[in-house]
Amino acid sequence: MGLFSEFAFRARAAVQWSLPPFKRVVSFEQVRASCSAVARLDDLSTRYDLSAWSRFCNRQDWRESLYVLDVLDRLLPKSLPAGRALDVGAKNGAMLPGLATATRRGCDAVELDAHRRYLWGSTRRVYGERMARAFPDCRFIAGDVRTLEGMYAVVTWWLPFLTPAPLEAWGLPSRFLAPLEMLRHVTQRLVPGGVLLIVNQGEAEAGLQRQHLESLGSKASALGRIESPFSPFSKPRFGWLVF
Ligand SMILES: C[S@@+](CC[C@H](N)C(=O)[O-])C[C@H]1O[C@@H](n2cnc3c(N)ncnc32)[C@H](O)[C@@H]1O
Numbered sequence: 001m002g003l004f005s006e007f008a009f010r011a012r013a014a015v016q017w018s019l020p021p022f023k024r025v026v027s028f029e030q031v032r033a034s035c036s037a038v039a040r041l042d043d044l045s046t047r048y049d050l051s052a053w054s055r056f057c058n059r060q061d062w063r064e065s066l067y068v069l070d071v072l073d074r075l076l077p078k079s080l081p082a083g084r085a086l087d088v089g090a091k092n093g094a095m096l097p098g099l100a101t102a103t104r105r106g107c108d109a110v111e112l113d114a115h116r117r118y119l120w121g122s123t124r125r126v127y128g129e130r131m132a133r134a135f136p137d138c139r140f141i142a143g144d145v146r147t148l149e150g151m152y153a154v155v156t157w158w159l160p161f162l163t164p165a166p167l168e169a170w171g172l173p174s175r176f177l178a179p180l181e182m183l184r185h186v187t188q189r190l191v192p193g194g195v196l197l198i199v200n201q202g203e204a205e206a207g208l209q210r211q212h213l214e215s216l217g218s219k220a221s222a223l224g225r226i227e228s229p230f231s232p233f234s235k236p237r238f239g240w241l242v243f
Pocket residue numbers: 088089090091110111112113143144145146157158159160161166170172176182
């Protein structure tokens with residue numbers, strides 16, 4: 001498994017050519033018609049500009065980004081310093097509309113396995129780049145977050161890999177399991193007054209996350225269980241705000 005995932009990862013990184021992204025874009029009205037949390041959707045849509053979403057998001061993008069917008073709207077401090085936002089482990093940029101809209105600033109979305117290819121021949125990277133172009137001053141970065149040297153006012157990190165099993169399930173080589181090193185690097189990217197939101201899946205992961213935060217001496221508040229009317233997730237999620 002280890003050798004295979006290493007080989008497959010290298011093969012993906014070597015063949016970066018991609019077909020363009022294919023998307024069935026869905027409008028706000030279509031999403032609203034099938035939404036089970038219409039009151040919250042209307043509340044968010046009156047306070048945030050979702051117009052670009054109707055032009056660039058498919059159903060999955062809407063689902064992931066509405067979840068992100070709902071959570072960030074409630075959990076981020078109301079006053080944030082100037083500076084860009086960053087999403088760590090951004091997959092194909094599906095959550096970027098949520099981050100850019102909630103923080104109203106230029107964002108970077110970084111993804112290590114950006115050249116992973118869908119059955120129809122497009123890679124995550126082209127989806128991420130298309131999404132980044134839809135929002136002012138946003139970028140999709142194909143690479144390891146540990147290579148980023150910029151500074152950020154807001155960082156989101158949904159489901160960091162803390163144990164070997166999820167890393168393997170996502171088909172990544174074990175050398176990328178470096179939770180403490182990554183956490184140190186990411187917290188060092190925060191401008192003074194900046195904030196990092198980490199969300200873990202399950203109590204065991206949240207317990208491990210606590211240990212990592214404590215071992216680095218990070219100033220963090222436990223947010224407890226993170227709920228959202230837009231959450232499609234069955235496993236409970238737990239959050240941290242790191243300052
Ligand atoms: C469990 S997935 C979570 C994806 C997404 N944040 C979400 O909540 O659906 C972790 C993601 O982090 C990415 N990742 C892992 N290590 C990384 C690194 N060093 N730099 C950037 N991305 C990384 C993985 O490729 C994967 O897409």
